[in-house]
Amino acid sequence: MDSRDIDPVIINNSLADTQLCRCLQKQYKIRFSESTPQDSCIFPLSTVTFLVVKAEDVTTSKSTPSDEQIKLSPYMIERLWNLQSGHQNCFLILSAALHEQRELSIFAAIQQSVSGSNMKILPSHNDSETAKIMAMIAKAKEKSTxxxxxxxxxxxxxxxxxxxxxxxxxxxxxxxxxxxxxxxxxxxxxxxxxxxxxxxxxxxxxxxxxxxxxxxxxxxxxxxxxxxx
Structure with a gap:
């Protein structure tokens, strides 16, 4: 296939040296950027933006609290609102090796934080699965020529x-x-x-x-x- 026929993806520099980037490079033309949101991947032809975060990075505590004690870090809340204010069609992919009670509680806390917005939240177990999720959604939303x-x-x-x-x-x-x-x-x-x-x-x-x-x-x-x- 001619390289000009390969769809582009704009990846923030924070994801440059990751398995996710290597997975996406197999089917997309990758461009790196410092000006896009941290940990984001943008599919221009599909007008869709993904923010990829690990479950352990979104809370104020590394312990295993009860559902009522789950609190997102102020920095994470700011990132979520900045993303949805600047990108109309955006997804948050929450990555964790296991999706047990704590991860489900984090998922619920994020949903509550972005309630009423256009942001959709999806779970993933690893970078390879994240790349597949992105490709599937981007393909479904891509406009025909x-x-x-x-x-x-x-x-x-x-x-x-x-x-x-x-x-x-x-x-x-x-x-x-x-x-x-x-x-x-x-x-x-x-x-x-x-x-x-x-x-x-x-x-x-x-x-x-x-x-x-x-x-x-x-x-x-x-x-x-x-x-x-």
């Missing part, structure tokens, strides 16, 4: 329609085709024309002052009318 192409075409079509409406609006206030062309070339895009100040219009184009005044007045009145609807 045709869906991605349609989304991009829809975006281009919307932009073209929007720009055509702006051109028609400029023509409606008396601008010639040449003046519209000068505006577009000078400002870079029609979107920039809408948001430009009078000084920016005069600096970027050869239009007369009264023409710039008409443009500013038109779009100012348009925004005011939209805000009142």
């Amino acid at each position: 045709s869906a991605i192409l349609k989304q991009r075409l829809d975006t281009v079509a919307w932009k073209q329609v929007n720009e055509e409406m702006i051109l028609n609006s400029l023509a409606a206030i008396g601008l010639t085709d040449h003046q519209c062309f000068v505006l577009q070339q000078g400002c870079g895009s029609l979107a920039n024309i809408v948001n430009a100040s009078k000084e920016e219009l005069l600096e970027c184009t050869s239009l007369a002052t009264e023409t710039a005044d008409r443009i500013i007045k038109f779009f100012s009145e348009t925004r005011h009318a939209q805000s009142n609807t």
Whole structure:
């Protein structure tokens, strides 16, 4: 298979020298990053993010307390909330060799901590199983090539329609085709024309002052009318 056909995965540097990373390298093109959340794996094509944590690292105590005494560390709670606030589609994978009473209690404590969020929590026994879980979920959520192409075409079509409406609006206030062309070339895009100040219009184009005044007045009145609807 051509390496260009291999899906990418962005892995935080904290997971670089792990069995999980080696498992993922067998089927994905791995990129390492320092700016992503610690212990995270991001699948861009699937828009899904995984946070991988060990059960013994999420509590304030290494002992085996009763269910009522399980408390997540403040650092762990902060990491969970930072992840779900920055990533809409995220999973926490809780890794432990055995999932006995203590691990189940930790699982319940995490669920309670992220209650009401979009985060899903999954158990795993080891790095190999974690890699399989990630691959299965990422594959299920990955958009097909045709869906991605349609989304991009829809975006281009919307932009073209929007720009055509702006051109028609400029023509409606008396601008010639040449003046519209000068505006577009000078400002870079029609979107920039809408948001430009009078000084920016005069600096970027050869239009007369009264023409710039008409443009500013038109779009100012348009925004005011939209805000009142």
